[in-house]
Amino acid sequence: MKPGKRVTLADVAAHAGVDRSVISRVMNSDPGLNIRPETRVRVLASVKALGYRPNAAARTLRTRRSRTIGLFVPDHADPVYAEIVTGAEAAAAERGCVLVTGSGRVADSAQPYLDLLADGRVDGLLLAGGVTATPAALRESGMPWLLLNRSMADATRHVVLDDEGAAAMAVEHLVNLGHRRIAHLAGPDGSDTASRRASGYRAAMRRHGATPDPGLAVRADYTADGGFQAMTELLGRTPRPTAVFVANVTSAIGAVRAAYRCGVRVPSELSIVAVHDLPFAEYLVPALTTVRMPLQELGRRGVEKLTTTDPDAPVSETVGAPMELVRRESTAPPREA
Amino acid sequence: MKPGKRVTLADVAAHAGVDRSVISRVMNSDPGLNIRPETRVRVLASVKALGYRPNAAARTLRTRRSRTIGLFVPDHADPVYAEIVTGAEAAAAERGCVLVTGSGRVADSAQPYLDLLADGRVDGLLLAGGVTATPAALRESGMPWLLLNRSMADATRHVVLDDEGAAAMAVEHLVNLGHRRIAHLAGPDGSDTASRRASGYRAAMRRHGATPDPGLAVRADYTADGGFQAMTELLGRTPRPTAVFVANVTSAIGAVRAAYRCGVRVPSELSIVAVHDLPFAEYLVPALTTVRMPLQELGRRGVEKLTTTDPDAPVSETVGAPMELVRRESTAPPREA
DNA sequence: TTGTAAGCGTTATCAC
DNA sequence: GTGATAACGCTTACAA
Numbered sequence: 133m134k135p136g137k138r139v140t141l142a143d144v145a146a147h148a149g150v151d152r153s154v155i156s157r158v159m160n161s162d163p164g165l166n167i168r169p170e171t172r173v174r175v176l177a178s179v180k181a182l183g184y185r186p187n188a189a190a191r192t193l194r195t196r197r198s199r200t201i202g203l204f205v206p207d208h209a210d211p212v213y214a215e216i217v218t219g220a221e222a223a224a225a226e227r228g229c230v231l232v233t234g235s236g237r238v239a240d241s242a243q244p245y246l247d248l249l250a251d252g253r254v255d256g257l258l259l260a261g262g263v264t265a266t267p268a269a270l271r272e273s274g275m276p277w278l279l280l281n282r283s284m285a286d287a288t289r290h291v292v293l294d295d296e297g298a299a300a301m302a303v304e305h306l307v308n309l310g311h312r313r314i315a316h317l318a319g320p321d322g323s324d325t326a327s328r329r330a331s332g333y334r335a336a337m338r339r340h341g342a343t344p345d346p347g348l349a350v351r352a353d354y355t356a357d358g359g360f361q362a363m364t365e366l367l368g369r370t371p372r373p374t375a376v377f378v379a380n381v382t383s384a385i386g387a388v389r390a391a392y393r394c395g396v397r398v399p400s401e402l403s404i405v406a407v408h409d410l411p412f413a414e415y416l417v418p419a420l421t422t423v424r425m426p427l428q429e430l431g432r433r434g435v436e437k438l439t440t441t442d443p444d445a446p447v448s449e450t451v452g453a454p455m456e457l458v459r460r461e462s463t464a465p466p467r468e469a
Numbered sequence: 470m471k472p473g474k475r476v477t478l479a480d481v482a483a484h485a486g487v488d489r490s491v492i493s494r495v496m497n498s499d500p501g502l503n504i505r506p507e508t509r510v511r512v513l514a515s516v517k518a519l520g521y522r523p524n525a526a527a528r529t530l531r532t533r534r535s536r537t538i539g540l541f542v543p544d545h546a547d548p549v550y551a552e553i554v555t556g557a558e559a560a561a562a563e564r565g566c567v568l569v570t571g572s573g574r575v576a577d578s579a580q581p582y583l584d585l586l587a588d589g590r591v592d593g594l595l596l597a598g599g600v601t602a603t604p605a606a607l608r609e610s611g612m613p614w615l616l617l618n619r620s621m622a623d624a625t626r627h628v629v630l631d632d633e634g635a636a637a638m639a640v641e642h643l644v645n646l647g648h649r650r651i652a653h654l655a656g657p658d659g660s661d662t663a664s665r666r667a668s669g670y671r672a673a674m675r676r677h678g679a680t681p682d683p684g685l686a687v688r689a690d691y692t693a694d695g696g697f698q699a700m701t702e703l704l705g706r707t708p709r710p711t712a713v714f715v716a717n718v719t720s721a722i723g724a725v726r727a728a729y730r731c732g733v734r735v736p737s738e739l740s741i742v743a744v745h746d747l748p749f750a751e752y753l754v755p756a757l758t759t760v761r762m763p764l765q766e767l768g769r770r771g772v773e774k775l776t777t778t779d780p781d782a783p784v785s786e787t788v789g790a791p792m793e794l795v796r797r798e799s800t801a802p803p804r805e806a
Numbered sequence: 807t808t809g810t811a812a813g814c815g816t817t818a819t820c821a822c
Numbered sequence: 823g824t825g826a827t828a829a830c831g832c833t834t835a836c837a838a
Contacts, residue, residue, distance in 0.1 A: 138587075138589075138831095140830095140831060140832090141831065141832065141833095142831080150808070150809085151808065151809045151810080152809095152831090152832080152833095153808080153809070153810080153811095153832095153833075153834075154807090154808065154809080156832065156833060156834085157833085157834085160833080162833095162834090165807090165808095166807060166808095167807065167808080168807065168808090171807080171808085183587075185584060185587040185588050186588070186831080186832070187530070187588065187589050187830085187831050187832070188529075188535075188588040188589050188590045189526045189527075189529035189530040189535065189589055189830085189831080189832090190526075190530050190814090190830070190831035190832040190833090191831080191832055191833080192525075192526035192814090192832095193524070193526040193527050193530055193814045193815065193816085193830090193831080193832075194813080194814050194831080194832050194833050194834090195814090195832085195833070196814080198525075198526065200569070200590075207555075208545070208551040208552075208554045208555050208558075209548055209551040209552060209555065209748060211546055211548070214545040214546040214551060215545075215546060217545045217570075217572075218544075218545050218546065218572060221545075221570070221571065221572060225571075230569045230571070230585070230590065231569065231570060231571075232537070232567045232568065232569055232570075233554070233558070233568060233569075233570045234558065234567070234568075235554075235555060235558060247522060248567070250475075250520075250522040251522050251523070251524065251525040252475075252524050252525050252526055252815095253525045253537075253567065355748070355749075356748065356749035356751075356752040357752070359752075360752060382749060385749045385752050385753065386749065386752045388752075388754065389752040389753070389754060389756075392754050411546060411692070411693065412692075412693035412719060412722045412723070414693075415693040415694070415696075415697060415722050415723045415725075415726040416722070416726070416753070417725065417726060417729050417754055419726075475815095477814095477815060477816090478815060478816065478817095479815080487824070487825085488824065488825045488826075489815090489816085489817095489825090490816095490817075490818080490824080490825070490826080490827095491823090491824060491825080493816070493817060493818090494817085494818090494824095497817080499817095499818095502823085502824095503823055503824095504823065504824080505823065505824090508823080508824085523815080523816070524814085524815050524816070526814080526815080526816090527814070527815035527816040527817090527830090528815080528816055528817080529816090529830095530814090530815080530816070530817095530830045530831065530832085531815080531816045531817045531818085531829080531830055532816080532817070532830090533830080589831095
């Protein structure tokens, strides 16, 4: 209780009149412990009375478990990753862990992340991203790590979302509205989600008898500006698409702006549907039709898999939680139908 | 280098043929160390050869410093707090620290946060928020903590932004455009930033000879929905304001939507300016005029103050970095002027 | 049913 | 200039 003086196991032991090891075993509910009920009560009382909390560093040193997970995202300000962090945090808390977070592109060297592992600061690493390659050092380290929302052919430890499925939902929504000339505003080159959404788009197009015209696919990074540029370019092509499936909701904000800028009305002249919902998506003008993905669940599954699987075993999971097409104002039947 | 076997000080010592303590002192560049250059070289070589990294837990146990800072925000998905986290992270990294982040309203009990301190997991606590009260336990703990972006009369350890100044910039912008009937879409009751922005608004109004009409102030929480509700209410009042200063940019998104819904054109019939810029603010339709605040700098200053000040000393700083009024499309001279 | 003791990997204070 | 050695606070065989 005194500020500056920490209560240690020895203090509690003295207070309860037993040995330190007894306190430890009571607190960790050691199954092979046969203790007299009255002693246990006394121990618990002393713990409470002194406000004892085990020192994390000492415990970590002894047990080699920090109960800490490292989570790296490209950018905290990206709402997509904010959701993943939220989910991961909840799952971590459920198993008594905390999250050390970091942002920035996961560079090829990966040294900063591996260092956290090497220092024993974290028990495992969740790498959410991102366009970059998975460093070989990671694969060779033999330490617990997992890729989130991106997969790598040569590093099969990842959990991802059903990006193909999301693309299919979006395309089918547009097809059902009567669209045939459907463009794709794809994600950046090298992005794993981008290529899965693009292939989902192509597959869905073919399934509906619409050949995906390569002239109707254009790349943009996952930013509003990227979406703006790409959509501006797309609108210059003839004949113009009547609808566009945008791989990312932030790009879609820029895409809507570009349409507005070019005098193309959404949705009457152009329908727009994007992957990922946003808390304020329904308040945009026009309110955006989106495919809501289970991002928090992705975060959750990440920590679950990370903490429960053998670090050497391959992990390749697609989060099963349901996606949902949220119909709002940015999609409508084509005018010229 | 071997996976599974960690390199320890003893290994390096054996490899270099010196004592562990020498390695330690070299690595920590102990000033009172007089070592033969060739020995130092040998030590450094061994460290590099074995890939030695000091174990964080052991070091923390010994030094009582975890080089870890706890940062709590109400919600990772709130772009305002995402910026704060980004800034804090950078500042922490500069001093060799990592950030343990957590989200959720800081409850009155605050026990989970204090526990991190008590466990020795973090060296200090940065509490960013938020509507809630500062728990007395915090003040009494004698531990390093700091409030970010909120102040409390009875707990003078905080760093905040110049909310009054931001309000003044916004109001002056509107006044300069010719507006007189300026409403305030304020933040939620109990929010510290909300009340500072509100009083900044009132002061600026008076300074410009416009009495702030209480009928032109309405509260909303810092969400798009809150802004939508409040703006809808505001637009029902007569005579209608020609401009509104919105305390938060997320609310402003909802506010714009409400105007659109009511058939009120922005900016020709109603100007809107909000506190906090957003990466995609210029892509919204209409692009939002905002007051950009130094949010990352707030995060930076938070960790700086936390790590450099005596935990018992009062801290009351307003971040000095410049704010900027970003003129875009949502403000214009009043029509009826 | 409880106590003893040996570490975990550092750092810091000495002594040589 | 460098080496022993004693903590730091906890866990866990094993002994009593």
